Amino acid sequence: xxxxxxxxxxxxxxxxxxxxxxxxxxxxxxxxxxxxxxxxxxxxxxxxxxxxxxxxxxxxxxxxxxxxxxxxxxxxxxxxxxxxxxxxxxxxxxxxxxxxxxxxxxxxxxxxxxxxxxxxxxxxxxxxxxxxxxxxxxxxxxxxxxxxxxxxxxxxxxxxxxxxxxxxxxxxxxxxxxxxxxxxxxxxxxxxxxxxxxxxxxxxxxxxxxxxxxxxxxxxxxxxxxxxxxxxxxxxxxxxxxxxxxxxxxxxxxxxxxxxxxxxxxxxxxxxxxxxxxxxxxxxxxxxxxxxxxxxxxxxxxxxxxxxxxxxxxxxxxxxxxxxxxxxxxxxxxxxxxxxxxxxxxxxxxxxxxxxxxxxxxxxxxxxxxxxxxxxxxxxxxxxxxxxxxxxxxxxxxxxxxxxxxxxxxxxxxxxxxxxxxxxxxxxxxxxxxxxxxxxxxxxxxxxxxx
Numbered sequence: 001x002x003x004x005x006x007x008x009x010x011x012x013x014x015x016x017x018x019x020x021x022x023x024x025x026x027x028x029x030x031x032x033x034x035x036x037x038x039x040x041x042x043x044x045x046x047x048x049x050x051x052x053x054x055x056x057x058x059x060x061x062x063x064x065x066x067x068x069x070x071x072x073x074x075x076x077x078x079x080x081x082x083x084x085x086x087x088x089x090x091x092x093x094x095x096x097x098x099x100x101x102x103x104x105x106x107x108x109x110x111x112x113x114x115x116x117x118x119x120x121x122x123x124x125x126x127x128x129x130x131x132x133x134x135x136x137x138x139x140x141x142x143x144x145x146x147x148x149x150x151x152x153x154x155x156x157x158x159x160x161x162x163x164x165x166x167x168x169x170x171x172x173x174x175x176x177x178x179x180x181x182x183x184x185x186x187x188x189x190x191x192x193x194x195x196x197x198x199x200x201x202x203x204x205x206x207x208x209x210x211x212x213x214x215x216x217x218x219x220x221x222x223x224x225x226x227x228x229x230x231x232x233x234x235x236x237x238x239x240x241x242x243x244x245x246x247x248x249x250x251x252x253x254x255x256x257x258x259x260x261x262x263x264x265x266x267x268x269x270x271x272x273x274x275x276x277x278x279x280x281x282x283x284x285x286x287x288x289x290x291x292x293x294x295x296x297x298x299x300x301x302x303x304x305x306x307x308x309x310x311x312x313x314x315x316x317x318x319x320x321x322x323x324x325x326x327x328x329x330x331x332x333x334x335x336x337x338x339x340x341x342x343x344x345x346x347x348x349x350x351x352x353x354x355x356x357x358x359x360x361x362x363x364x365x366x367x368x369x370x371x372x373x374x375x376x377x378x379x380x381x382x383x384x385x386x387x388x389x390x391x392x393x394x395x396x397x398x399x400x401x402x403x404x405x406x407x408x409x410x411x412x413x414x415x416x417x418x419x420x421x422x423x424x425x426x427x428x429x430x431x432x433x434x435x436x437x438x439x440x441x442x443x444x445x446x447x448x449x450x451x
Contacts, residue, residue, distance in 0.1 A: 080251015
């Protein structure tokens with residue numbers, strides 16, 4: 001069969017195609033990202049050339065076992081209850097965060113036959129890591145190959161229940177003359193793998209690298225092509241990792257999985273609240289406990305703050321794990337509405353455990369920790385806080401307040417401070433709910449009564 005040679009220009013950032021070279025991509029606005037690519041079409045593999053016929057919906061047979069369940073309950077939770085047959089899952093994350101580890105440990109502990117395709121490590125390296133994670137790895141077939149046609153040939157021979165591709169940036173097909181990692185190679189290899197998954201009903205898990213901006217390397221269209229997009233995040237300086245669902249056609253995107261990295265791999269964290277709160281015998285100034293909601297999971301976290309006299313001319317505002325712009329807004333509210341002169345002082349805020357919080361429900365805990373450090377008065381260790389603060393200094397109610405109160409009560413807290421307009425349907429047995437209207441009431445309740 002004669003091949004057709006064609007030239008195209010595509011953006012390596014967003015994947016947009018153009019008939020000629022341009023300095024700036026008109027789709028994403030990036031400069032110097034449009035590259036010339038030579039395409040040479042050839043005959044496709046028979047595994048992905050299956051002809052589909054029109055069927056009435058009632059004639060379609062349901063899968064006997066719709067989902068594949070792993071031993072890792074956190075992984076199952078984020079997937080929506082297990083891995084759906086014929087689905088394609090894209091897992092992204094920074095280098096060294098644990099993408100390959102979580103897939104490898106689920107592979108060697110699975111009851112299903114899994115083909116692990118690695119384009120980045122040798123078979124000996126994978127075996128060494130597998131022995132470190134598990135004493136008796138089994139049911140996992142390893143293929144170290146980057147050519148897609150050879151991978152498809154091995155899939156036909158092995159007939160696995162699950163395929164893992166690590167990573168999509170290392171795979172290339174002979175259908176195109178472009179190099180590994182190019183926009184065309186990534187997009188077309190992913191397209192062929194998706195067709196394979198749908199035609200023969202094998203779920204495929206694909207690892208995708210991310211750019212310095214935190215986006216999946218390659219065309220953004222890759223996220224729209226797959227069924228599930230999972231993102232592995234965390235600070236490599238800390239031991240905690242969070243697996244978050246960004247897209248899920250078969251379940252909720254509100255679920256998260258929390259892991260702890262150690263020498264034996266990733267261990268599931270059954271009670272994350274205990275890990276994110278440091279156990280202290282005596283409460284110290286500058287520390288408060290917040291009830292946050294990440295996805296559908298309620299977590300207790302510790303907020304630490306340090307307020308000191310500015311050593312340099314310009315006061316510093318540094319936050320770790322909390323939005324720095326929101327911190328500046330809360331400091332302005334404190335000075336304008338509560339009368340605390342902290343504009344000339346350095347303010348440092350830290351969320352313990354290396355976790356990043358976007359939930360505005362921790363506003364009250366952040367402000368309380370700052371006030372506690374500023375006036376050097378500690379907050380009772382059995383008190384937790386949960387409310388958003390608006391620009392007028394009023395406390396606003398937050399979502400799923402019943403779930404937050406239940407978590408605080410389960411962990412043994414005696415008092416929780418919430419907004420006065422919180423709609424509470426939960427009936428607590430041991431925890432006292434204190435409703436406050438604004439920051440002035442907060443100062444009187446927590447600090448004035450201790451003077």
